[in-house]
């Protein structure tokens with residue numbers, strides 16, 4: 001009898017945990033889902049062309065693209081600042097126009113432009129933001145946000161008296177005033193000094209640890225490389241690539257092996273023509289570019305050949321191309337290199 | 341209802357009022373005093389009574405309207421125009437607030453300010469003329485409905501305007517002439533019959549007439565008609581604002 005009860009208990013707790021698992025699987029549903037979104041401005045300019053994009057809950061998503069690519073337009077439509085053309089945006093499963101109250105409460109937005117009412121004090125503008133999003137006043141939360149952004153000492157200062165970088169931080173603080181679950185950062189670090197930039201990265205990571213989903217745009221590719229879980233590249237209103245950062249870097253990242261020779265070569269010997277080699281620095285340096293995707297990188301073959309030819313080297317090192325280089329090449333050929 | 345949002349907008353707008361206290365409150369009082377000195381004391385002493393009311397007292401409702409229409413429009417239009425101009429409107433547009441809540445916040449603040457000014461003008465007038473208000477409750481009602489309506493109208497102008505000039509043009513080119521011609525300084529019975537008919541197309545006539553009735557019990561048109569006209573105008577403004585937010589006209593593109 002007792003055994004039965006124990007068994008029962010085990011069974012119940014097992015069922016519960018499997019239920020929870022199912023629930024968690026359901027949660028993999030994207031927090032933002034953009035379907036066939038297009039936008040033509042009143043001027044007739046076709047700013048977005050059939051965008052499809054899912055943002056996962058809790059990730060940091062970097063949206064990269066050259067000036068005028070449509071990043072701000074996309075963000076503005078999601079946040080309700082610009083009327084969409086065709087298509088649909090779902091936030092946590094809810095339509096962002098028919099159910100705007102539910103969806104907008106979840107979102108905080110830091111706009112690209114430094115738009116901020118300058119005669120208010122920092123504290124007053126924070127309370128304004130929180131109230132606007134329908135939250136009861138909470139001085140503890142406001143203090144925490146301001147401290148996180150090193151603005152607490154400036155809380156009574158009028159915004160007009162703050163520096164440009166501080167103003168941008170106030171914009172970020174305002175966006176966090178209502179404890180959003182999704183945060184849009186449209187070029188958050190433009191005009192911010194190195195130290196504050198690093199502390200902001202730290203803050204963004206802490207937000208993510210607390211379950212906040214973050215979508216950021218930036219022209220500092222190293223920032224995306226440092227922060228992002230996934231990267232989307234947009235150019236001329238079209239998304240060309242959406243990929244895990246590590247996968248993207250592996251897929252497109254080329255590695256190079258640089259050999260500093262003992263004696264300079266006048267040209268690359270014919271025996272080495274099968275390798276993609278480049279001779280630089282007046283024949284003193286031999287650079288071998290190889291594909292990390294390939295099973296056989298060809299390094300040992302190359303070294304064996306060099307040994308055979310009696311070409312000696314005093315130093316060698318390998319390097320991987322940065323996200324910045326990848327990005328530049330992606331935008332240049334509009335993602336062609338990623339297509340199979 | 342997002343009451344916190346309404347309060348946030350209202351508090352923000354009112355803090356702007358307190359910051360610019362001198363301009364926002366002193367100037368209408370000064371202007372009204374000047375009117376009393378010129379029309380009330382100097383010219384008025386040579387004028388006979390109108391409808392049995394001394395001229396200086398007769399013009400009080402008209403002067404109130406003159407100030408209130410201008411103030412309501414400029415307060416509300418500037419309140420929404422400036423965020424649009426400076427870009428801070430993004431926050432309101434991205435917030436979970438409905439059109440109605442936005443209007444209540446902005447228009448509510450403009451109405452508060454206009455009503456404060458109305459009270460100050462009434463007090464100022466007391467220093468120049470002896471007057472009594474026959475129907476204080478209705479006076480308050482007319483003032484409130486008028487300021488609400490014209491604050492909404494100002495709100496529409498602020499949404500529509502895409503430069504500072506446009507912000508000024510309607511109050512200057514439309515409202516002030518209509519008020520002057522709407523019986524602020526005379527009874528429309530004093531006009532030739534033809535112009536009396538024309539004047540009835542001027543909506544301000546109904547506002548001033550109604551308000552004057554609440555003061556002295558005399559009016560150019562029936563009080564009920566005045567009330568209906570105000571409500572109709574208010575409804576038109578509400579519908580227009582609703583349409584603007586629905587289509588995003590001048591806000592979201």
Ligand SMILES: Nc1ncnc2c1ncn2[C@@H]1O[C@H](COP(=O)(O)OP(=O)(O)OP(=O)(O)O)[C@@H](O)[C@H]1O
Pocket residue numbers: 041042043045047065066067068069070071072073074112593
């Ligand atoms: N209100 C508008 N009316 C007409 N065209 C617009 C409007 N806003 C933006 N555009 C156009 O849409 C395109 C995309 O602009 P958007 O601001 O989205 O670019 P972005 O990717 O954010 O660029 P940046 O990196 O410079 O911020 C641009 O060509 C721009 O000129």
Ligand SMILES: [Mg+2]
Pocket residue numbers: 071072073112186
């Ligand atoms: Mg942009």
